[in-house]
Amino acid sequence: MDAAELLALDAEHVWHPYGPMPSTIDSLLVREASGVRLTLDDGRELIDGMSSWWAAIHGYRNPVLDAALAEQAGRMSHVMFGGLTHEPAIRLAKTLVDLAPEGLRHVFLCDSGSVSVEVAVKMCLQYWQSVGRKEKRRLMTWRGGYHGDTFTPMSVCDPEGGMHSLWRGILPDQLFLPRPPGGFADEPDQDYLELLATEIGRHAGELAAIIVEPVVQGAGGMRFHPPAYLRALHEITEANDVLLIFDEIATGFGRTGRMFAAEHAGVTPDVLCLGKALTGGYLTMAAALCTPEIADGISRGELPVLAHGPTFMANPLSSAVANASLGILAEGGWRSDVPRIEAALKAGLEPARELPAVADVRVLGAIGVIELDHPVDMAVATEILTGNGVWLRPFRNLIYTMPPYISEADDLAAITSAMVSAAQKA
Ligand code: PLP
Numbered sequence: 001m002d003a004a005e006l007l008a009l010d011a012e013h014v015w016h017p018y019g020p021m022p023s024t025i026d027s028l029l030v031r032e033a034s035g036v037r038l039t040l041d042d043g044r045e046l047i048d049g050m051s052s053w054w055a056a057i058h059g060y061r062n063p064v065l066d067a068a069l070a071e072q073a074g075r076m077s078h079v080m081f082g083g084l085t086h087e088p089a090i091r092l093a094k095t096l097v098d099l100a101p102e103g104l105r106h107v108f109l110c111d112s113g114s115v116s117v118e119v120a121v122k123m124c125l126q127y128w129q130s131v132g133r134k135e136k137r138r139l140m141t142w143r144g145g146y147h148g149d150t151f152t153p154m155s156v157c158d159p160e161g162g163m164h165s166l167w168r169g170i171l172p173d174q175l176f177l178p179r180p181p182g183g184f185a186d187e188p189d190q191d192y193l194e195l196l197a198t199e200i201g202r203h204a205g206e207l208a209a210i211i212v213e214p215v216v217q218g219a220g221g222m223r224f225h226p227p228a229y230l231r232a233l234h235e236i237t238e239a240n241d242v243l244l245i246f247d248e249i250a251t252g253f254g255r256t257g258r259m260f261a262a263e264h265a266g267v268t269p270d271v272l273c274l275g276k277a278l279t280g281g282y283l284t285m286a287a288a289l290c291t292p293e294i295a296d297g298i299s300r301g302e303l304p305v306l307a308h309g310p311t312f313m314a315n316p317l318s319s320a321v322a323n324a325s326l327g328i329l330a331e332g333g334w335r336s337d338v339p340r341i342e343a344a345l346k347a348g349l350e351p352a353r354e355l356p357a358v359a360d361v362r363v364l365g366a367i368g369v370i371e372l373d374h375p376v377d378m379a380v381a382t383e384i385l386t387g388n389g390v391w392l393r394p395f396r397n398l399i400y401t402m403p404p405y406i407s408e409a410d411d412l413a414a415i416t417s418a419m420v421s422a423a424q425k426a
Contacts, residue, residue, distance in 0.1 A: 003029050003041040003042070006029060010023065010027060010029075011023040011024070011025075028040055028046075028391075029041040029042075033048070033060035033061065034059075034060050034061040035060060035061070035406065036048055036060075036403065036404050036407050036408075037060075038060075038391055044386075046386060046389055047389060047391065047403075047407075047411050047415060048060075048391045049390055049391060049392045049402070049403045049407075049415040049418075050391060050393055050401070050402060051277075051281060051402050051403060054250055054276050054402045055276040055277050055279075055280070057254065057255075057277045057281065057325070057334070057404055057405045058325065058328055058404065058405065058406060062280065062328070064327065064328055065282055065321050065324050065325060065328075067324075068320045069282065069283075069320065069321050071320070072088060072316055072317050072320035072321070075316075077315075077317050078312065078315050078316060078317070079316065080311070081109075081309070081313040081314045082309060085314075086314075086316055086319075088314075088316045088320040089109055089314035089316065089319045091319075091323050092107075092314075092326075095326050096274070096289060097289070099259060099260075099326070100260065100272055100289050101263065103291055104268060104269075104271075104272055104290060104291060105289075105291065105292050105295075106289065106291075106294075106295050107287055107288075107289050108287065108288045108289075108308070109285065109313055109314040109319070110287065110288065110308075110310055110313060111284055111285065111313070111315075112275065112284055112286055113273065113275030113276060114147070114148030114149050114150040114153050115150065115310065116249065116287060116288045117148050117150075117152060117153040117156075117211070117245075117273055117288075118150055118152050118308075119306075120209075120272075120290075121139065121152050121208075121209065123288065123298070124208045124209035124245065124270070125137055125208050126298050126301065126306065126307065127297040127298055128297075129301060129302075130297050130298050130299075130300055130302070130303075130304075131297045131300065135206055136205070136206060136208045136241075137206065137208050138172075138174060138206045138208060139152075139155070139156055139172075139174045139175070139207070139208060139210070140174065140175040140176070140177065140199075140200065140203060140207055140210045141156040141174065141175075141177070141210065141211050141212055142176065142178065142179055142180055143159070143160070143177065143179040144179035144180075144217045144220045144221050144223060145157060145211075145212065145213055145217055145220045145247075146213070146217070146218055146219035147211060147247050147249075148249075149164075151171060154167055154171055155171040155172045155173075155174050156211050158220045158221075159176060175199075175203055177196065177199055178195070179217075179223070180192065180223075180226070180229050182225060182226050183224055183225070183226070184215065184226065184227075184362075185226075186226050187226065187228075188226045188229055188232070192229070193229070193232050196232050196233060196236055197232070200233075200237065200240055201240055204241060204242055207242045209243040209244065209245050210237055210242055210243075210244055211246075212233065213246075213248075213250065213251065213261075214227075214246045214247075214248060214261040214262050214264070215227055215230070215251060215256055215264050215364070216250065216251050216255075216256060216364065218250040218251075219250075219395075221396070222362075222367070222369045222371075222398050222400050224362060224364045224367075227261075227264035227265035230246075230265035230267055231265045231266070231267055234265070234267040234268075234269070237270075243270040243294070244269040244271075245269060245271040245272075245273065246260075246269040246271070246272050246273070247273045248261055248262065248272060248274055249274060249275040250276060252276070253274075253276075253277040253278065253325075254277075254329065254334040254335075254338050254405065255277070255366055255367060256364055256367070257338050257339060257364070257365035258365075259329075260272070270290060270291050270293070270294060271289065271290045271294065272288070272289045272290075273287070274286060274287045274288075274289070275287070278322050279318050279321045279322045279325055280321060280322075280324070280325030280328070282318075282321045282325075283317055285315065285318035285319070285322055333405070337366075337405040337406070338366050338405060339365075341412060342363055342365055342366065344412040344413070344416070345363045345366075345368035345412065345416060347416075348368075348413055348415070348416025348419075348420075349368050349370060349416050349419060349420065352419070352420045355420075357373050358370060358372060358423055359371045359372060359373045366403060366405060367400070367402050368400060368402075368415075368416065368419070369398060369400040370398070370400070370419055370423045371397055372398070372423060372426075374397060375397050376394040376395070376396070376397060376426050377426045378426075381394050384418065384422045384426060385422055388414065388421060389414055389418070390418040392418070392419065392422075394422070394426070399422050399426070400419075401416075401419065403415060
């Protein structure tokens with residue numbers, strides 16, 4: 001089929017993320033992707049500064065990941081996980097337990113980031129039900145967060161101006177703390193620390209868990225906060241019998257310069273959600289890891305099993321490619337790649353600070369953000385970015401990049417200069 005036919009069918013039948021139907025969005029038709037580059041139907045090449053929504057950390061057509069996938073496809077693409085098990089999933093669970101912050105021993109492998117948040121919350125709710133604290137069934141989070149698009153994650157996304165404000169009144173009613181103040185390198189705000197202690201203490205009786213994105217609030221606004229708040233949350237939740245969930249779906253696997261963002265604070269949550277880069281962006285898979293205390297609590301309940309079991313749980317193809325991706329990370333190249341990218345993003349985005357419409361420029365690890373003082377004109381921005389050979393997807397007032405770790409100096413220079421140009425005109 002030629003491009004015009006395909007795009008007409010796309011507009012008529014295919015729903016895109018946050019898109020209208022019939023579609024009025026001019027999607028670009030991608031034919032191939034290799035390394036950091038997308039090849040469009042018309043032959044144009046774009047550097048993918050988004051890593052395919054923050055997941056393709058090793059780039060596309062990575063030979064190690066391709067081989068792992070082909071090898072696994074030659075053996076078994078999928079089997080049900082109820083009553084059956086297999087080596088790719090077992091190896092993956094063991095590697096995740098070894099990599100994750102100390103103390104997380106059990107792994108639930110599921111389909112997507114949103115589902116891993118559902119599972120994490122279910123683990124916490126079922127834990128309290130099982131140990132006889134049935135009144136502990138609410139969640140608390142801080143404003144400015146994003147945890148996914150299914151109903152429980154939506155209920156803990158930023159309630160104002162966020163993507164899910166439409167659902168207010170329909171979603172479960174959760175508790176919200178103010179957005180964590182300050183930047184990554186700032187001293188923690190003492191008033192905020194006190195507020196955390198007071199509010200969590202006040203609601204502890206009804207609280208099952210607190211869920212936050214550690215260090216980086218991603219799709220809720222690309223903001224970085226001081227790790228000290230995570231240490232405080234850990235202490236306060238422990239003292240008040242509240243469980244702590246870290247959603248590292250965006251930050252996991254090196255993105256912030258540490259394997260997991262929790263390491264900036266040196267704390268282990270009760271439950272850890274992972275996804276996105278878990279399979280190097282090849283296939284859909286996520287995980288919720290928890291402590292033995294949670295598993296033990298659930299096993300003492302009226303229903304002594306975790307009540308969850310998706311059809312494609314622990315898919316062998318996803319597990320095999322995740323093992324290969326973790327193998328590449330184990331070689332350690334990311335430990336120098338991410339600081340190299342951080343330095344390039346800092347240098348390349350610096351000129352944006354001088355622009356009149358720029359409210360802030362911030363960089364942490366392989367994340368670079370230009371925040372404007374007005375909403376980005378998407379059509380103008382996309383034209384400038386793609387015209388400069390770069391694929392990025394700004395949102396609200398943010399032009400940002402989360403490039404693959406294999407991005408080279410020229411790629412990063414192209415990305416940052418396109419971002420600065422877009423910030424000037426969009
Ligand atoms: N949590 C965080 C922090 C995310 O950034 C995302 C996706 O952007 C999700 C959860 C949802 O993951 P998924 O899109 O795989 O359902």
